[in-house]
Each structure stands twice: as C-alpha cells, then as structure tokens.
Amino acid sequence: xxxxxxxxxxxxxxxxxxxxxxxxxxxxxxxxxxxxxxxxxxxxxxxxxxxxxxxxxxxxxxxxxxxxxxxxxxxxxxxxxxxxxxxxxxxxxxxxxxxxxxxxxxxxxxxxxxxxxxxxxxxxxxxxxxxxxxxxxxxxxxxxxxxxxxxxxxxxxxxxxxxxxxxxxxxxxxxxxxxxxxxxxxxxxxxxxxxxxxxxxxxxxxxxxxxxxxxxxxxxxxxxxxxxxxxxxxxxxxxxxxxxxxxxxxxxxxxxxxxxxxxxxxxxxxxxxxxxx
Amino acid sequence: xxxxxxxxxxxxxxxxxxxxxxxxxxxxxxxxxxxxxxxxxxxxxxxxxxxxxxxxxxxxxxxxxxxxxxxxxxxxxxxxxxxxxxxxxxxxxxxxxxxxxxxxxxxxxxxxxxxxxxxxxxxxxxxxxxxxxxxxxxxxxxxxxxxxxxxxxxxxxxxxxxxxxxxxxxxxxxxxxxxxxxxxxxxxxxxxxxxxxxxxxxxxxxxxxxxxxxxxxxxxxxxxxxxxxxxxxxxxxxxxxxxxxxxxxxxxxxxxxxxxxxxxxxxxxxxxxxxxxxxxxxxxxxx
Numbered sequence: 001x002x003x004x005x006x007x008x009x010x011x012x013x014x015x016x017x018x019x020x021x022x023x024x025x026x027x028x029x030x031x032x033x034x035x036x037x038x039x040x041x042x043x044x045x046x047x048x049x050x051x052x053x054x055x056x057x058x059x060x061x062x063x064x065x066x067x068x069x070x071x072x073x074x075x076x077x078x079x080x081x082x083x084x085x086x087x088x089x090x091x092x093x094x095x096x097x098x099x100x101x102x103x104x105x106x107x108x109x110x111x112x113x114x115x116x117x118x119x120x121x122x123x124x125x126x127x128x129x130x131x132x133x134x135x136x137x138x139x140x141x142x143x144x145x146x147x148x149x150x151x152x153x154x155x156x157x158x159x160x161x162x163x164x165x166x167x168x169x170x171x172x173x174x175x176x177x178x179x180x181x182x183x184x185x186x187x188x189x190x191x192x193x194x195x196x197x198x199x200x201x202x203x204x205x206x207x208x209x210x211x212x213x214x215x216x217x218x219x220x221x222x223x224x225x226x227x228x229x230x231x232x233x234x235x236x237x238x239x240x241x242x243x244x245x246x247x248x249x250x251x252x253x254x255x256x257x258x259x260x261x262x263x264x265x266x267x268x269x270x271x272x273x274x275x276x277x
Numbered sequence: 278x279x280x281x282x283x284x285x286x287x288x289x290x291x292x293x294x295x296x297x298x299x300x301x302x303x304x305x306x307x308x309x310x311x312x313x314x315x316x317x318x319x320x321x322x323x324x325x326x327x328x329x330x331x332x333x334x335x336x337x338x339x340x341x342x343x344x345x346x347x348x349x350x351x352x353x354x355x356x357x358x359x360x361x362x363x364x365x366x367x368x369x370x371x372x373x374x375x376x377x378x379x380x381x382x383x384x385x386x387x388x389x390x391x392x393x394x395x396x397x398x399x400x401x402x403x404x405x406x407x408x409x410x411x412x413x414x415x416x417x418x419x420x421x422x423x424x425x426x427x428x429x430x431x432x433x434x435x436x437x438x439x440x441x442x443x444x445x446x447x448x449x450x451x452x453x454x455x456x457x458x459x460x461x462x463x464x465x466x467x468x469x470x471x472x473x474x475x476x477x478x479x480x481x482x483x484x485x486x487x488x489x490x491x492x493x494x495x496x497x498x499x500x501x502x503x504x505x506x507x508x509x510x511x512x513x514x515x516x517x518x519x520x521x522x523x524x525x526x527x528x529x530x531x532x533x534x535x536x537x538x539x540x541x542x543x544x545x546x547x548x549x550x551x552x553x554x555x556x557x558x559x560x561x562x563x564x
Contacts, residue, residue, distance in 0.1 A: 009318050040456050103383075142486075146456070178426075197536070210422055261477065
C-alpha cells in the first residue's frame with residue numbers, strides 16, 4: 001500500500017483535478033481510496049459525480065463548567081491560549097465554544113475539579129464510491145477554526161481500512177499550515193501541483209520546503225504549463241533538485257470536464273502512475 | 278476606518294488579483310492600507326510590484342512544548358494531547374513531541390510542570406512596504422511547518438491599522454478555505470467580497486465561506502470571475518444570490534489579459550485600463 005499526497009501551496013492550481021484523475025485511472029486496475037482532506041472546502045465528490053453519505057460525526061471535547069463547584073478564580077481563562085474562556089472577576093467564566101480546540105488545559109488547571117468533559121460537533125465524514133474507487137471526504141463545520149482536527153479524525157477513521165487498498169491518495173487543502181501538515185506527516189510521497197505564474201512559483205517553493213523539512217519525497221506536476229514561460233518553475237525545481245514529472249497544457253476541454261464533473265484523461269496521469277510503481 | 282475583506286473558500290479563483298485592482302482604484306479617491314492575510318502563501322505584495330518588504334520583523338504568536346528529563350515520570354501526557362503530538366519513546370522511556378503537530382496549547386505542561394517547558398517560537402515574519410499606488414501594504418509569512426496562522430493574521434491587521442491610522446479603508450486579502458486564518462481575517466470586517474467562478478466547486482466553497490461570514494453577521498456581496506466560461510452555471514450563482522438576497526457586485530470575463538497581467542506582476546486595472554470601469558462599478562456598489 002502506498003500513500004500519496006496531492007498538494008501545491010497555491011489554491012486553484014489543479015490539486016483536485018489531478019487527485020481525482022489519478023485516483024480514477026489507478027482504480028481501473030487497483031483498489032484505490034481517495035481522501036478529500038481539504039476539509040474546509042471538499043469538492044472531490046462534485047468532480048467525480050459521486051453521491052456520498054455521512055458515516056460519522058466528528059466530535060471534539062469541550063469543557064463543561066459546573067457553576068456550583070466553580071470558585072471564580074479565573075485560572076481556566078488564564079491557561080486558555082485560544083482565548084475561548086472569558087473571565088470577569090467575581091463572575092462565572094463563559095465559554096466561547098467556536099474558539100475551543102478541545103485541548104483540556106482548562107480542565108487540568110482547574111484547582112477544584114469544576115470542569116468536566118462534554119462534546120461538540122466540529123465536522124462530518126462522508127463516504128462514497130465509483131466502481132473500485134472509494135472516496136472518503138472530511139467536512140469541517142463552518143465557524144470551526146481548527147481544520148487539522150477533522151483531518152486527524154479522517155486519518156483515524158481509515159486506520160483499520162488502509163490495508164484493503166493498493167493506493168491511498170490524499171487531496172490536501174491549499175496553503176502550508178496545519179491541515180496540510182497533518183496529511184504530509186502521514187504519506188510516502190507528495191506531488192506538488194503548480195502553474196507557471198510567479199504566484200504559483202512562490203507557493204511551490206514554500207510547499208517543497210515544507211515537504212523537505214518533514215522528510216518526504218516530492219515531485220512536481222506543472223499544470224496549465226503553456227499559459228506563461230515555465231522557466232521560473234524549472235529554476236525552482238532545479239534549486240530543490242526535483243524534476244518536473246509531468247506537464248499538462250491549458251485546454252478548454254479540461255475546464256469543461258472539470259465543470260461537468262468528469263475526471264480528466266491526460267497522458268500526464270500515466271506518467272504519475274509510472275513513478276508510483 | 279472601514280475594513281473590506283476579500284475571500285472565496287476555493288483557492289485560485291482570483292482573490293489577490295481582485296484585491297490588488299480594487300486597492301489601486303480605491304487609493305485614487307481615499308486613504309487606504311492593504312493587508313495580506315494569506316499568511317500561508319502571501320502573494321499580494323508580489324502582485325503590487327513589491328520585491329522586498331521593509332521593516333521586517335520576526336514575530337512570535339505561538340508556543341511549542343519541549344521535553345526535559347524530568348518528563349520520565351509523565352507517561353500520562355501522551356493521552357492528554359488533543360493534537361496527537363506526543364508519543365512514548367519506549368527505548369529512552371521518555372515522552373517524544375512531534376514539533377509539526379504540537380499546537381502549543383500547554384495541556385501537557387500543566388499536567389507535568391517539571392517535565393515539560395513551553396517555549397515561545399518565532400513562527401512568522403511580517404513586514405510592510407509602500408506601493409507605487411500611494412498606499413502601503415502589510416504582509417505576513419508563516420514560517421515553514423509552524424502553526425498559529427490565525428494569530429499571525431491578527432498581528433498583520435493590527436500593524437496595518439497602526440501604520441495607517443487615518444486611512445478610510447483597509448482592504449484585506451484572505452487565504453483559501455474557511456478555517457482559522459480566514460476566520461481571523463473576516464471577524465471584524467465591515468464588508469466581505471466573496472469571489473467565485475462558475476464551477477460546482479467554486480459555488481460550493483463560496484457557500485461554505487458565506488456560512489462563516491453569516492456567523493459574524495457581516496454584509497457581503499459576490500464577484501463572479503470568468504463568468505463567461507460557463508454562462509449556465511453563472512446563472513445558478515445568480516439564482517443563489519437572488520434567493521439569499523446577496524448583491525452581485527460584478528462579473529469579470531475570462532480574458533487572457535488577466536493571466537498576462539499576473540505573469541507580469543501588474544494589477545489588471547493597470548495592465549489593461551479598459552477594465553477600470555468594471556472594477557470601479559464594484560467599488561461603487563460597496564461604498
């Protein structure tokens with residue numbers, strides 16, 4: 001079993017397009033699990049035209065403060081780095097549950113044991129399939145801050161099922177912060193999808209640095225390779241001693257397939273599959 | 278000072294391009310300041326022709342737990358970590374912390390005060406620059422592998438307010454998604470511009486982003502980018518707007534000039550002044 005992350009830094013470079021196309025191609029001969037780990041904005045079900053159903057609520061701990069036991073010392077508010085507990089002298093502390101990450105620091109700090117554990121829903125896990133291709137999507141509840149908690153819940157959910165698959169493909173969020181890191185820590189290989197614009201290049205450099213610091217092997221796929229001069233990407237690739245694995249020129253057909261919910265077919269996908277073997 | 282924030286949910290639909298052009302036009306009539314709150318992958322300064330930020334400083338908005346040898350007695354902290362950052366090193370009989378997963382919440386330190394110390398980490402760099410368009414920009418960059426992007430966003434906005442106390446508007450470019458950095462960017466805004474494109478993903482993500490905006494009860498409107506790539510779907514977005522009484526602020530065509538402008542790092546209203554009218558209309562509808 002191999003675990004691959006499709007990532008890129010910049011948004012809209014084609015991460016989901018590549019992830020769904022790769023999963024779709026691989027699933028013709030293998031058992032494939034595609035994980036939509038862009039839990040802020042998951043779209044792989046839309047692109048693949050898969051109807052998903054909810055299998056699990058993702059819950060997180062939130063503190064429950066017993067007003068009878070509380071001595072109004074304010075210690076819980078002091079230790080909360082998320083500023084999720086508001087304390088005014090002489091009054092009971094107030095919890096702002098959206099800001100709470102469930103770290104339990106308040107519960108540990110409370111000198112009189114007035115804080116117990118309760119739960120709040122922070123997201124959902126969905127499953128769906130199309131022939132041999134299974135899809136699991138994590139979806140964060142809007143208003144919740146900590147996306148990585150949902151990614152971790154998805155990782156935990158698939159732990160027992162991993163051995164049933166030949167390939168597990170993670171489609172990550174844009175950017176380089178916690179929800180992306182949570183995926184990259186758990187894969188064998190990362191594929192950075194980028195485009196030949198200065199912005200694509202800038203963010204490619206960041207994501208390649210991140211993958212290097214985590215210690216995973218990375219490859220570059222250059223999408224819309226002909227919309228501008230690709231020299232900047234070649235330079236960044238050289239700097240990181242990584243080859244550009246595949247290029248996909250801009251095509252209206254790909255845009256159309258994307259809007260219509262069809263995975264794209266392109267020789268570049270075969271090239272990616274080539275290095276996975 | 279009024280704060281206008283640009284968001285989208287989905288990445289790559291044109292947030293920074295729109296922000297740059299709106300900022301330039303606003304600056305012709307008003308005093309403004311721009312804040313790039315996409316601290317994961319900040320691009321707004323690049324788009325405004327800034328090569329190097331000035332007055333750069335490292336900031337620290339986050340902590341990381343560090344293991345001391347007294348932690349040998351603290352096997353219980355493995356289970357307390359809500360971020361699964363702590364494992365037990367069987368060989369050395371001591372807890373081990375994965376620095377990429379540690380969020381610096383301090384729960385382990387409270388449980389094991391002697392064995393764990395919390396260290397402040399310099400998790401971001403922020404800086405500012407004067408653009409040639411008569412306004413300044415503040416930009417932040419989260420360091421590779423660091424957490425705490427929401428707090429870094431707060432620092433960027435605070436600094437922008439400080440260097441332009443007499444500004445009429447602050448224009449904020451947020452990151453993709455709807456998580457902590459976006460919430461921090463949106464929270465105290467006066468108006469939110471949601472930019473989208475006519476694809477199922479574009480609309481689905483915009484709706485999720487507006488769920489967050491509605492949570493904070495902030496007035497908002499929509500800009501449809503590349504509207505002519507799929508007119509049928511553009512209609513769907515317009516229907517969604519109508520049903521939810523959201524103002525359509527403007528529709529931008531798909532034009533190679535947008536790509537050319539971005540490749541040349543010139544905001545589109547400067548690259549192709551014909552577009553000035555279109556962007557000015559967006560501003561008229563907001564102000």
